[in-house]
Amino acid sequence: MELIxxxxxxxxxxxxxxxxxxxxxxxxxxxxxxxxxxxxxxARDVMMNSVAPVWDGNxxxxxxxxxxxxxxxxxxxxxxxxxxYIGVFLMLAGLIFRGIAFEFRFKSHRSRHWWNRAFxxxxxxAAFAQGAVVGTYIQGFETQGFVYVGGALDWLSPFTVLTxxxxxxxxxxxxxxxxxxxxxxxxxxxxxxxxxxxxxAVLAIFLVISFWTxxxxxxxxxxxxxHLRWIWVLPGLALACMVMLLWSLKRRHESLPFxxxxxxxxxxxxxxxxxxxxxxxxxxxxxxxxxSAPESQLFLLIGVxxxxxxxxxxxxxxxxxxxxxxxxxxxxx
Amino acid sequence: xxxxxxxxxxLQFAFVVSFHAIFPVFTIGLASYIALxxxxxxxxxxxxxxxxxxxxxxxxxxxxxMGVVSGIVMSFQFGTNWSxxxxxxxxxxxxxxxxxxxxxxFLEAAFLGVLxxxxxxxxxxxxxxxxxxxxxxxxxxxxxxxxxxxWMQTPAGVELVDGMFQVTSWGEAIFNPSFPYRFAHMVxxxxxxxxxxxxxxxxxxxxLGRDVDANKRALSMCLWLLLFLTPTQALVGDFHGLNTxxxxxxKVAAMEGNWETRSGVPLLLFAWPDKDAQENxxxxxxxxxxxxxxxxxxxxxxxxxxxVSPDEQPPVWFVFWSFRVMVGLGFLMIAVAxxxxxxxxxGRVYHHRGYLQLLRVMSVSPFVAVLAGWFVxxxxxxxxxVQGMMTHSEGLTPSLTGGMALFTLIGYVVVYAVVxxxxxxxxxxxxxxGMTILDEEDEVDEVERPKRPWSAAHIPFDDGPAxxxx
Numbered sequence: 001m002e003l004i005x006x007x008x009x010x011x012x013x014x015x016x017x018x019x020x021x022x023x024x025x026x027x028x029x030x031x032x033x034x035x036x037x038x039x040x041x042x043a044r045d046v047m048m049n050s051v052a053p054v055w056d057g058n059x060x061x062x063x064x065x066x067x068x069x070x071x072x073x074x075x076x077x078x079x080x081x082x083x084x085y086i087g088v089f090l091m092l093a094g095l096i097f098r099g100i101a102f103e104f105r106f107k108s109h110r111s112r113h114w115w116n117r118a119f120x121x122x123x124x125x126a127a128f129a130q131g132a133v134v135g136t137y138i139q140g141f142e143t144q145g146f147v148y149v150g151g152a153l154d155w156l157s158p159f160t161v162l163t164x165x166x167x168x169x170x171x172x173x174x175x176x177x178x179x180x181x182x183x184x185x186x187x188x189x190x191x192x193x194x195x196x197x198x199x200x201a202v203l204a205i206f207l208v209i210s211f212w213t214x215x216x217x218x219x220x221x222x223x224x225x226x227h228l229r230w231i232w233v234l235p236g237l238a239l240a241c242m243v244m245l246l247w248s249l250k251r252r253h254e255s256l257p258f259x260x261x262x263x264x265x266x267x268x269x270x271x272x273x274x275x276x277x278x279x280x281x282x283x284x285x286x287x288x289x290x291x292s293a294p295e296s297q298l299f300l301l302i303g304v305x306x307x308x309x310x311x312x313x314x315x316x317x318x319x320x321x322x323x324x325x326x327x328x329x330x331x332x333x
Numbered sequence: 334x335x336x337x338x339x340x341x342x343x344l345q346f347a348f349v350v351s352f353h354a355i356f357p358v359f360t361i362g363l364a365s366y367i368a369l370x371x372x373x374x375x376x377x378x379x380x381x382x383x384x385x386x387x388x389x390x391x392x393x394x395x396x397x398x399m400g401v402v403s404g405i406v407m408s409f410q411f412g413t414n415w416s417x418x419x420x421x422x423x424x425x426x427x428x429x430x431x432x433x434x435x436x437x438x439f440l441e442a443a444f445l446g447v448l449x450x451x452x453x454x455x456x457x458x459x460x461x462x463x464x465x466x467x468x469x470x471x472x473x474x475x476x477x478x479x480x481x482x483x484w485m486q487t488p489a490g491v492e493l494v495d496g497m498f499q500v501t502s503w504g505e506a507i508f509n510p511s512f513p514y515r516f517a518h519m520v521x522x523x524x525x526x527x528x529x530x531x532x533x534x535x536x537x538x539x540x541l542g543r544d545v546d547a548n549k550r551a552l553s554m555c556l557w558l559l560l561f562l563t564p565t566q567a568l569v570g571d572f573h574g575l576n577t578x579x580x581x582x583x584k585v586a587a588m589e590g591n592w593e594t595r596s597g598v599p600l601l602l603f604a605w606p607d608k609d610a611q612e613n614x615x616x617x618x619x620x621x622x623x624x625x626x627x628x629x630x631x632x633x634x635x636x637x638x639x640x641v642s643p644d645e646q647p648p649v650w651f652v653f654w655s656f657r658v659m660v661g662l663g664f665l666m667i668a669v670a671x672x673x674x675x676x677x678x679x680g681r682v683y684h685h686r687g688y689l690q691l692l693r694v695m696s697v698s699p700f701v702a703v704l705a706g707w708f709v710x711x712x713x714x715x716x717x718x719v720q721g722m723m724t725h726s727e728g729l730t731p732s733l734t735g736g737m738a739l740f741t742l743i744g745y746v747v748v749y750a751v752v753x754x755x756x757x758x759x760x761x762x763x764x765x766x767g768m769t770i771l772d773e774e775d776e777v778d779e780v781e782r783p784k785r786p787w788s789a790a791h792i793p794f795d796d797g798p799a800x801x802x803x
Contacts, residue, residue: 056785066408067431074423081412082730088413089741092406093748100755103787107794152737293424300428303435314442
């Protein structure tokens with residue numbers, strides 16, 4: 001009937017958008033989580049300045065992903081949001097507070113410590129909520145037909161608390177390696193000191209989650225211990241990235257730690273996708289069940305294909321303009 | 334007491350959307366005004382236009398930022414509280430709402446940065462072009478949103494198959510019967526809002542004797558605009574009302590407080606509609622005028638609320654009074670614009686302290702009128718979420734409990750109170766600072782990005798030196 005499967009294209013677009021979001025907003029949320037542990041106020045200035053030009057652009061992907069889901073896979077939208085009702089509220093409140101804090105911290109003097117707190121708590125809550133979303137996705141949703149019928153706090157379980165904390169620690173690792181890349185002197189030294197501890201914490205939590213997941217969802221067990229041997233490459237690559245990260249920290253590399261951390265996230269994310277594919281609203285609904293009408297998907301696709309390259313070019317340009325180190329007492333001018 | 338998730342969700346949506354609406358209503362009008370100012374500066378080279386454009390661009394940046402923050406929540410509300418509605422309408426509303434986001438991102442990436450930070454860095458013509466494109470972009474954004482809303486009022490181009498709306502004609506769905514009227518009415522409202530805010534702030538500066546030349550120009554310009562816009566809006570509103578009469582007669586009956594279908598309906602100036610009794614407890618009206626307005630005949634027949642059963646009637650008193658607030662303020666605005674024309678003789682308009690004070694106060698009036706108007710059109714549709722096809726209770730999230738809805742309602746009120754307080758506090762700082770350019774050393778050290786529009790307003794949030802720590 002259809003010449004091309006629009007649901008497949010849309011699944012790729014959404015997966016790409018979510019990945020962009022996690023990788024990019026991850027490090028600036030991570031800096032917020034690390035904020036209270038920073039050596040001094042000067043270091044906090046540098047941390048914030050290092051993401052100031054890019055953080056809001058990073059969140060573009062969240063909004064684009066949300067809008068894309070409503071247009072292309074409305075079932076995801078209409079099951080995830082009711083199921084994660086409280087979590088979604090906490091995430092939005094966290095993102096709003098840290099967004100406001102970002103803007104006003106630069107403009108304030110006496111009230112600065114309040115904005116510091118808002119930035120830290122907002123980032124931590126948002127990161128936890130996002131991790132809990134991932135955990136809930138693994139756990140699955142109680143649905144009847146196309147309607148969520150579970151309770152308000154079904155999403156909160158020991159497993160999702162663990163994924164929430166895991167996301168916080170993971171984002172903190174992205175933040176600390178980003179800081180190694182963007183800072184120098186005593187701030188960079190501090191980042192070098194905290195990073196190995198974060199790596200160990202991430203490794204521990206990721207291992208527990210990885211071993212726990214197949215027991216939660218039999219389909220995941222089947223996927224990993226069935227006939228698809230090649231997918232073991234993904235966790236292998238994630239571990240290789242972790243080894244490379246530790247090695248590059250010892251050698252005091254500046255950019256490799258961040259790249260290696262991106263690799264850890266990327267391969268873990270791909271591992272999660274292949275665990276669930278093609279189910280998008282676990283345990284039962286596939287991307288084709290969740291899809292909107294083909295004409296609707298096509299109509300929206302035109303706009304998204306038009307605007308995505310522009311956003312990508314713009315993003316790349318921003319990162320290019322603001323490349324290099326952020327120095328103490330200096331914004332970008 | 335039983336907590337009703339339906340009532341709480343409607344309350345929450347009303348709160349969030351009302352709070353959000355005040356920002357775009359202002360920025361849509363202001364964007365066009367800034368484009369006009371930049372155009373005037375481009376063609377005449379008069380410095381006053383440039384100073385005005387720079388000042389209002391700062392205000393625009395702050396208000397735009399607040400609109401974005403409050404708008405993000407909106408896009409999740411459909412799913413969290415109205416998931417049945419979101420799923421059922423997704424084939425049409427999904428792409429429409431997503432296109433709004435796509436438009437906004439395109440705008441930010443391409444033109445907002447040039448408008449906010451480009452003055453002196455790009456050729457003047459490019460800057461003017463960017464400001465025109467930003468203004469155009471705000472219209473395109475409202476195009477999608479208003480089309481989506483209008484479709485909920487007057488659904489067209491769809492058929493309901495197994496509980497899902499399937500689009501049969503995109504053209505008919507997008508350009509549904511009430512859309513042109515709503516769009517025109519809303520664009521006019523945005524212009525009037527922009528006009529009254531600029532006039533009010535200019536009046537305030539004139540009272541203080543600050544930047545007299547530029548503010549005289551701004552005030553004069555706004556008063557001419559308002560003199561033309563406010564009566565035209567009354568006319569557009571009338572057409573909009575006739576369109577509503579055709580497609581949503583029950584809403585019009587509620588607006589008029591008219592319970593029975595009859596001829597020679599009076600225009601009620603005051604009444605207390607009682608839905609339980611299905612009549613007005615007291616009423617004071619001008620005979621036959623409602624019939625005249627709605628049918629253009631003194632004894633034309635106007636449909637009443639009794640055409641539908643009481644459970645298909647909207648909350649009548651709320652619609653009735655919201656409508657009177659909107660229309661009352663509309664006529665007040667026309668009167669103020671006319672008074673401005675009268676005071677122009679001998680240039681008294683720039684010195685008459687009473688009138689300038691009045692303008693200051695009037696800058697709030699369009700916001701109230703716009704909200705009242707939305708209350709009319711949204712509650713007037715009740716109990717329908719999609720007129721005649723889906724009710725509020727059918728659209729509600731099935732798993733939602735009263736407790737959950739109450740939790741987030743309180744949560745959003747708290748979050749928005751903080752955002753609003755900080756935003757308005759900061760906006761006041763920007764306006765107090767006026768059109769003076771800050772000294773270099775007072776400049777706050779920051780990175781200017783269009784994704785962070787507040788970085789365009791280089792004004793400190795609080796006073797006093799930075800605390801030395803560590």
